[in-house]
Structure formats: C-alpha cells, structure tokens
Amino acid sequence: MYAILTKCWRNLHGARQLLVNLRALHKSATSEALGISAAGQADMPERLLSPNTARGSNVEKTTLKSLKEMPGPSTLSNLIEFFWRDGFARIHEIQLEHQKKYGKIFKSRFGPQLVVSIADRELVAQVLRAEGVAPQRANMESWKEYRVMRGHSTGLISAEGEDWLKMRSVLRQLIMRPRDVAVFSDDVNSVVDDLIKRLDILCSQQPDGTTVLNVNDLFFKYAMEGVAVILYECRLGCLQNEIPKETQDYISALHLMFSTFKTTMYAGAIPKWLRPIIPKPWEEFCHSWDGLFKFSHIHVSKRLSQIKAQLERGEEVKGGMLTHLLVTKEMTMEEIYANVTEMLLAGVDTTSFTLSWATYLLARYPHVQQQIHAEVEKTLGPNTVASADDVSQLPLIRGLVKETLRLFPVLPGNGRITQEDLVVGGYFIPKGTQLALCHYSTSLDEESFVDATDFRPVRWVRKDTTDHVDNFGSIPFGYGIRSCIGRRIAELEMYLGLTRIIQKFRIEMSPKTDDVKAKTHGLLCPGAPINLKFVEREY
Numbered sequence: 433m434y435a436i437l438t439k440c441w442r443n444l445h446g447a448r449q450l451l452v453n454l455r456a457l458h459k460s461a462t463s464e465a466l467g468i469s470a471a472g473q474a475d476m477p478e479r480l481l482s483p484n485t486a487r488g489s490n491v492e493k494t495t496l497k498s499l500k501e502m503p504g505p506s507t508l509s510n511l512i513e514f515f516w517r518d519g520f521a522r523i524h525e526i527q528l529e530h531q532k533k534y535g536k537i538f539k540s541r542f543g544p545q546l547v548v549s550i551a552d553r554e555l556v557a558q559v560l561r562a563e564g565v566a567p568q569r570a571n572m573e574s575w576k577e578y579r580v581m582r583g584h585s586t587g588l589i590s591a592e593g594e595d596w597l598k599m600r601s602v603l604r605q606l607i608m609r610p611r612d613v614a615v616f617s618d619d620v621n622s623v624v625d626d627l628i629k630r631l632d633i634l635c636s637q638q639p640d641g642t643t644v645l646n647v648n649d650l651f652f653k654y655a656m657e658g659v660a661v662i663l664y665e666c667r668l669g670c671l672q673n674e675i676p677k678e679t680q681d682y683i684s685a686l687h688l689m690f691s692t693f694k695t696t697m698y699a700g701a702i703p704k705w706l707r708p709i710i711p712k713p714w715e716e717f718c719h720s721w722d723g724l725f726k727f728s729h730i731h732v733s734k735r736l737s738q739i740k741a742q743l744e745r746g747e748e749v750k751g752g753m754l755t756h757l758l759v760t761k762e763m764t765m766e767e768i769y770a771n772v773t774e775m776l777l778a779g780v781d782t783t784s785f786t787l788s789w790a791t792y793l794l795a796r797y798p799h800v801q802q803q804i805h806a807e808v809e810k811t812l813g814p815n816t817v818a819s820a821d822d823v824s825q826l827p828l829i830r831g832l833v834k835e836t837l838r839l840f841p842v843l844p845g846n847g848r849i850t851q852e853d854l855v856v857g858g859y860f861i862p863k864g865t866q867l868a869l870c871h872y873s874t875s876l877d878e879e880s881f882v883d884a885t886d887f888r889p890v891r892w893v894r895k896d897t898t899d900h901v902d903n904f905g906s907i908p909f910g911y912g913i914r915s916c917i918g919r920r921i922a923e924l925e926m927y928l929g930l931t932r933i934i935q936k937f938r939i940e941m942s943p944k945t946d947d948v949k950a951k952t953h954g955l956l957c958p959g960a961p962i963n964l965k966f967v968e969r970e971y
C-alpha cells in the first residue's frame with residue numbers, strides 16, 4: 433500500500449535484520465525454558481546472547497537485554513502523571529517527554545499492565561514489518577463483552593484472529609485502493625456543495641460576514657455526511673438547517689461516547705465485580721453503543737428494503753459497498769451492522785479534526801496557502817469542480833493532508849500486542865506484550881523531518897517518479913495488513929473538501945483565535961475552538 437522511500441528502505445532493511453523471531457532461531461530455546469510467562473509479564477532471568485552469536489556466526493556479538501533492564505517511569509510517577517496532572521489529555525506531550533528522558537524504547541506500568549513504548553521510526557518499522565497475518569491492536573474485551581451481551585457481531589476494530597481476517601478480506605476488496613473509492617467522487621462532491629452552502633450561511637450569521645466559529649462543528653457534520661453517503665448510500669441531512677431527529681440522536685450517542693471518554697475507558701479497566709458499586713462507566717459505555725448500533729440498523733434496513741423492492745420490480749440493483757455486502761451475502765447481517773457501525777465511529781472525528789487543523793494551519797501560514805491556491809487555480813481554474821481523477825494533479829493538496837497529519841496525527845499513538853517473541857532495539861520482548869507505537873514523537877523527530885515543527889506540505893511532493901517521500905516517522909493511517917481500512921475514503925473527503933474551500937475562499941485567522949494547542953481526548957484534537965475567517969476570493 434505504501435511505497436517506501438528507497439533511501440528509507442535501505443535503513444529499514446538493515447534494521448530489519450535485528451528484529452529476530454526468537455522462536456525461529458532458537459527452536460530449542462522456548463519461552464518456558466527462558467522463564468517467560470505466556471502473558472509476557474516476566475522478564476528473562478539472565479542476559480542472553482543474541483541469536484547471531486548463538487548460531488556461532490562471526491557477526492559482532494551483541495547482548496540481549498531483558499524488560500527488567502528497560503528504562504521507564506515508575507508506576508507511582510505514572511499514576512501521578514495521569515490521575516493527578518491529567519496526563520490523559522497530554523498523552524502526546526508525555527510521549528515527547530518520555531522519549532527525551534528514556535530514549536527510543538521504554539516501559540511503563542499501569543497497574544498490572546506493562547506497556548513497552550517505541551518512539552523511533554526504525555524500530556516502529558521493524559515491528560510493523562514483522563507482523564503476522566492477523567495483528568492484534570489492543571485488548572478489546574469490553575467491546576466484545578458488550579457485543580456478546582446484545583447478540584451483535586464484532587466489526588473490524590473489535591474483531592480478532594479468523595473473524596477479523598474473514599471480514600477484512602471482504603472489505604479490503606471494496607475500499608482499500610484509491611480507484612475503489614474514486615467511484616464515490618460525485619457523491620462526495622454533492623456533500624462538498626452542501627458544505628460550502630453551510631459555510632456561507634454560517635459566515636452570514638456573523639457581524640463581519642466572514643467568520644465561522646468553531647470550525648470543527650462544521651467539519652464534523654461534513655465528515656459524518658461524507659462517510660455516510662459511502663457507508664449507507666444515503667444522505668443524513670447533517671448539513672441542513674434542521675438536522676433530522678434520528679441523525680441528531682446518533683450525534684448525541686457519538687458525543688456521549690467521546691465526552692465520557694475517560695469514564696468509558698474505565699468501563700474496560702474496572703473489574704466486573706466492581707460494576708455494582710461503580711456502575712456509571714459500564715452503563716454509559718453500553719448506552720452509547722446502543723445508540724450507534726441502532727442508527728446502523730435503521731440505515732442498513734432502509735437500503736435492504738430498497739434493494740428488495742427493486743428486485744421485486746425486476747430492476748437491476750446498482751450501488752456501492754453496502755449494496756455489494758447485502759447482495760453478495762459475503763458477510764452475515766450482524767457482521768454488516770457491526771462493520772458499518774464501527775466504520776462510522778472511526779470515520780467522523782478523525783476526518784473532522786484533520787480538516788480543522790488543515791484550515792487552521794493554512795490560516796497561520798498564508799504563504800503556504802498562497803502556494804497551494806496557485807496550484808489549485810492553475811489546475812482547475814476558479815470554477816472547475818475537482819474529481820478524484822484530478823487529485824493526482826494536485827500534489828500540494830495531498831501534501832497538505834500529509835503534513836497536517838504529521839503535525840497533528842489524529843491517533844498520536846497506536847498499539848500492538850506481540851504475537852511472537854521479538855527482539856526490538858536490543859530488548860527481548862515476550863509474546864503477549866502490549867506495545868505502544870509513539871507516532872506523535874516520531875512525527876516530530878528532526879532525524880526524519882528537517883525543521884520538524886515547521887508546516888511544509890511541499891516536503892511531501894515528489895520531484896519525479898523515482899523520488900519517494902514516504903517515511904515511517906509519519907504513518908497516520910498505520911501500516912500494513914491492519915492499517916486504516918477507511919484511509920482512501922477519508923482522503924477523498926479531505927482532498928475534495930479542501931480543494932473547493934481553497935478555490936473559493938482565502939482562509940484567515942480570526943482575532944477570536946490565538947495559538948490553539950492540541951489535547952488528547954482519545955484522539956488528538958484542538959484544545960480550544962478554532963475560529964476562522966473565510967474571505968470569498970475574487971477572480
């Protein structure tokens with residue numbers, strides 16, 4: 433999926449030699465023999481020689497270190513950081529602080545849970561390149577428990593192993609490549625039309641006629657409408673003056689999920705026996721999921737009825753992903769409900785936060801905006817509506833999205849539970865260990881990105897076809913077989929939305945907005961409302 437920078441590949445390939453599957457190399461030295469528990473919590477009892485040495489090669493001798501030897505903050509300092517200093521809102525900053533203090537790889541303990549953090553692009557690349565057929569991101573027990581309780585299936589985010597593999601292989605055929613989603617170009621553009629109309633209305637409601645307060649509200653509605661037109665093959669009315677009630681109910685359920693993020697996070701962390709005493713987190717968690725599943729039921733059932741009616745009339749049934757799933761029955765109805773529910777959940781805030789940051793950065797860096805506008809004007813003129821096919825002619829629009837996601841990766845960190853014993857950065861990491869891949873700190877690493885805190889979309893533009901500028905320092909959609917399945921949908925929405933906005937308006941900072949810092953609230957989001965001016969361009 434990602435073309436890897438040739439230069440980068442050489443580095444990575446070298447580094448990859450270090451990542452050794454101990455099982456393969458030490459056939460006789462099992463984890464048990466090394467005193468490593470299945471859950472991966474125990475450390476090696478003593479220092480081991482590296483596999484190369486063990487095999488008697490003349491490769492330079494290196495020594496494997498155990499998790500015990502890995503640096504990291506103490507449990508107490510972690511507790512203070514997170515519960516006393518509200519570290520949950522600063523997870524991204526803590527990544528940077530810990531990387532500075534403890535280096536490229538460090539461990540943290542959250543009660544019984546040990547987490548190994550990896551804050552180096554080459555080590556991240558090693559881990560992701562060595563993944564098996566069905567990587568696991570995190571412990572999803574509370575998500576699974578809710579689904580079992582209600583008789584729902586798991587979807588791509590919550591499923592594991594065979595179940596995940598089966599659903600992923602169906603969905604990846606439908607939406608993983610840019611050309612798969614290019615067919616939705618007209619549908620997305622009809623949503624962009626409504627975005628621009630809504631933007632005009634919001635501006636007209638302000639005394640200066642140009643300001644939009646809290647742009648994320650607008651982009652949230654755009655992202656929801658945009659993803660739904662693809663997932664449900666219908667319009668929801670998010671950008672209308674009067675939002676339909678069922679859509680409004682869904683938005684409330686989604687807001688509940690995120691506003692109670694901390695409490696719902698505890699829904700998984702609080703042991704079951706404590707639920708009668710502290711019931712709120714689990715109740716809120718179930719309540720918001722009920723709302724999300726209900727919404728998918730309504731819209732999937734609507735599409736199913738339409739298809740049945742078309743078939744009864746003897747008409748040909750045409751449609752997108754949902755129609756394909758309903759007609760081919762490659763998934764059960766429960767699997768379809770669960771997947772569209774999880775995709776809608778994953779596809780709204782991620783895209784809207786990125787659009788908010790992109791427009792904020794354009795306002796803060798007018799000379800960059802000018803460059804991008806020049807490209808759009810040259811390619812499309814003032815009025816041509818961009819389609820998916822035009823995107824290849826707009827490298828700076830693609831660079832804008834990449835650079836925004838580098839500076840503000842919506843998922844500042846990602847997780848993996850190791851499915852084999854691994855050696856990473858000279859440490860022995862037993863199977864079953866929770867890894868945290870620190871994308872925020874690798875994105876801001878000067879070794880990967882010169883003047884890393886500068887906003888420079890042009891750094892992603894290729895000089896020619898042999899020049900690749902992908903970089904494991906910034907992989908905002910993840911990498912490999914478990915990467916974001918909605919990447920191409922999100923990109924299409926963002927490319928078409930941003931191109932039209934830049935074509936039509938000059939974006940400026942509003943005096944009501946100063947420097948907006950990021951905060952982590954599950955996702956990396958603006959820490960304060962972003963208010964911007966959209967001044968209509970004169971051609």
Ligand code: HEM
Binds near residue numbers: 569842847
């Ligand atoms: C700017 C927008 C988005 C960003 C930055 C983003 C980022 C990510 C990341 C980092 C992951 C984890 C990948 C991994 O573990 O390697 C992920 C997973 C996922 N994303 Fe996205 N995402 C975005 C938009 C979307 C959209 C629009 C959808 C749905 C249409 C979506 C659906 C999913 C799903 C279902 C998964 C789980 C995939 C699996 O486990 O197989 N995402 N996303």
